[in-house]
Amino acid sequence: MSGFGTLLYKELLRFWKVAFQTVAAPVLTTLLYLLIFSHVMQGQARVYDAVPYSAFLVPGLVMMAVLQNAFANSSSSLIQSKITGNIIFVLLPPLSYWDFFAAYVLASVVRGMVVGVGVLLVSLGFVGLSFEHPLWIIAFAVAGSAILGTMGLIAGIWAEKFDQVAAFQGFVIMPLTFLSGVFYSIHSLPAFWQGLSHFNPFFYMIDGFRYGFFGVSDINPVLSLGIAGASLLLLTAVTLALLKRGYKLRH
Amino acid sequence: MTPAIQIRQVHKRFGAVQALAGIDLEVAPGEFFGLLGPNGAGKTTLINILAGLARADSGSVRVMGHDVIADYRESRRALGVVPQELVFDPFFSVRETLRFQSGYFGLRQNDAWIDEVMRHLDLTGKADANMRSLSGGMKRRVLVAQALVHKPPVIVLDEPTAGVDVELRQGLWEFVRGLNREGHTIVLTTHYLEEAEALCARIAMLKQGRIVALDTTNNLINRHDGLYLKLRIVGAALPAALAARVRDSHDPVHTLRLRSYAEVEGVLAQVREAGAQIEELELLQPDLEDVFVQIMNREERGEMREAALPPSSRLGPPGSRKR
Numbered sequence: 271m272s273g274f275g276t277l278l279y280k281e282l283l284r285f286w287k288v289a290f291q292t293v294a295a296p297v298l299t300t301l302l303y304l305l306i307f308s309h310v311m312q313g314q315a316r317v318y319d320a321v322p323y324s325a326f327l328v329p330g331l332v333m334m335a336v337l338q339n340a341f342a343n344s345s346s347s348l349i350q351s352k353i354t355g356n357i358i359f360v361l362l363p364p365l366s367y368w369d370f371f372a373a374y375v376l377a378s379v380v381r382g383m384v385v386g387v388g389v390l391l392v393s394l395g396f397v398g399l400s401f402e403h404p405l406w407i408i409a410f411a412v413a414g415s416a417i418l419g420t421m422g423l424i425a426g427i428w429a430e431k432f433d434q435v436a437a438f439q440g441f442v443i444m445p446l447t448f449l450s451g452v453f454y455s456i457h458s459l460p461a462f463w464q465g466l467s468h469f470n471p472f473f474y475m476i477d478g479f480r481y482g483f484f485g486v487s488d489i490n491p492v493l494s495l496g497i498a499g500a501s502l503l504l505l506t507a508v509t510l511a512l513l514k515r516g517y518k519l520r521h
Numbered sequence: 522m523t524p525a526i527q528i529r530q531v532h533k534r535f536g537a538v539q540a541l542a543g544i545d546l547e548v549a550p551g552e553f554f555g556l557l558g559p560n561g562a563g564k565t566t567l568i569n570i571l572a573g574l575a576r577a578d579s580g581s582v583r584v585m586g587h588d589v590i591a592d593y594r595e596s597r598r599a600l601g602v603v604p605q606e607l608v609f610d611p612f613f614s615v616r617e618t619l620r621f622q623s624g625y626f627g628l629r630q631n632d633a634w635i636d637e638v639m640r641h642l643d644l645t646g647k648a649d650a651n652m653r654s655l656s657g658g659m660k661r662r663v664l665v666a667q668a669l670v671h672k673p674p675v676i677v678l679d680e681p682t683a684g685v686d687v688e689l690r691q692g693l694w695e696f697v698r699g700l701n702r703e704g705h706t707i708v709l710t711t712h713y714l715e716e717a718e719a720l721c722a723r724i725a726m727l728k729q730g731r732i733v734a735l736d737t738t739n740n741l742i743n744r745h746d747g748l749y750l751k752l753r754i755v756g757a758a759l760p761a762a763l764a765a766r767v768r769d770s771h772d773p774v775h776t777l778r779l780r781s782y783a784e785v786e787g788v789l790a791q792v793r794e795a796g797a798q799i800e801e802l803e804l805l806q807p808d809l810e811d812v813f814v815q816i817m818n819r820e821e822r823g824e825m826r827e828a829a830l831p832p833s834s835r836l837g838p839p840g841s842r843k844r
Contacts (some may be wrong), residue, residue: 273624364625
């Protein structure tokens with residue numbers, strides 16, 4: 271196996287060995303969100319004309335689980351390796367910074383997908399869903415998990431302690447996720463907040479992902495995918511530059 | 522012949538601390554080379570630069586002719602490093618750890634060699650045990666095995682025997698000696714000077730980021746001026762005039778420093794004049810530890826002369842001064 275292939279396999283095995291914590295737990299958490307929110311909100315909101323709230327909610331929750339787990343995978347793997355010191359096992363071999371980047375981000379994408387599929391399957395037991403454009407669903411899930419996997423890599427490279435990763439998650443990832451329309455359509459917001467949401471890249475990921483299910487969305491999905499793609503390219507460029515310099519990894 | 526390791530004018534600074542202040546060093550293929558020095562002398566920094574874990578501010582470093590920056594793939598393939606810290610990945614077993622390490626170097630089908638390395642290091646019985654369940658000594662062996670999975674021609678061991686029991690230490694040295702006989706270049710750092718003396722054919726001593734001695738182990742020991750006279754005396758105490766010569770004293774046995782054989786007679790006469798009788802007498806040749814202490818002290822005295830300079834010019838890395 272190539273160096274890249276080995277690192278990818280190692281990263282996959284790392285979360286799979288503790289799948290109860292890395293897959294089953296987030297599926298359960300998301301299911302609780304679904305049950306509680308759909309119970310409280312049912313009958314109060316009908317987001318698009320034909321879509322009941324609980325159905326509207328499911329893609330948002332699935333995408334939220336995909337994004338959070340993609341971020342958690344690369345960030346926690348890297349910070350654990352840095353703190354325990356076993357990061358040297360991947361710094362000593364002749365792995366290029368591209369190998370390093372691709373292996374960590376791909377493993378994050380896979381973790382995001384596995385959790386996302388898990389949440390989706392369990393949700394189908396409670397809520398009926400349509401799948402209008404499956405390819406758009408997959409495209410947004412891949413783009414979103416790659417973006418968050420890359421952000422996790424940046425957080426893991428930058429952080430020196432676990433609580434710094436937690437802060438990154440709490441003050442950057444969570445607000446961007448919760449204010450992106452997971453639980454609501456931004457059309458229900460006052461004009462100011464609606465305008466502000468357009469500056470949140472997570473909004474486009476979730477809106478486009480939802481389009482794949484219902485065939486309706488706030489924004490044209492082509493534009494949303496373009497914005498997600500541009501965000502991914504920008505973050506990739508930043509991460510590769512950090513890795514090439516050896517920022518906080520090679521002193 | 523291409524040197525196994527070639528270090529030229531390497532400088533490295535961490536903030537206000539000059540960790541390496543112009544290191545020049547060559548190690549020939551097949552050498553068993555020792556890198557000695559007090560804590561904070563720069564040994565680990567130098568090894569980290571060699572391994573690509575740190576980057577030099579200036580200067581160049583090559584492993585088997587490959588620059589560690591420009592040609593990092595080749596230089597890292599040529600190098601196996603046993604790190605000082607006892608690090609491990611708690612998610613995996615011994616065999617998984619070694620397979621991954623092998624895979625990172627792009628090696629396929631390496632199981633035969635992995636099995637052989639495990640057998641040599643007595644790890645076979647623990648092959649499928651999780652890393653977390655191993656004792657410190659076993660973890661250390663896994664680190665050695667990890668450094669060898671890609672059969673590197675140059676092997677660096679950074680204090681591999683710190684906190685390791687006698688049996689494992691002996692076994693480890695036997696194994697490393699065997700690797701050296703097979704042609705591997707070995708670079709060793711250790712705090713156990715008798716180990717360095719027994720194993721290393723050539724030694725560099727570092728202090729505050731500089732090489733303060735570099736020679737064959739034999740030459741270093743011969744270079745030491747002086748020898749030791751060990752006496753067991755009865756009938757009277759050791760005369761006060763000899764107190765300055767004492768290296769260690771466990772009444773009635775005293776070990777005295779001499780500059781040369783010519784001083785033996787004078788010292789014995791002083792002891793007799795004090796009314797003491799000599800029951801036992803032994804002349805001791807200096808060992809590497811004596812040489813090490815002498816060289817480090819000489820550097821210390823050098824510092825004393827610089828004491829007239831403003832304090833900022835005397836700052837050294839932390840921990841390198843005697844307190």
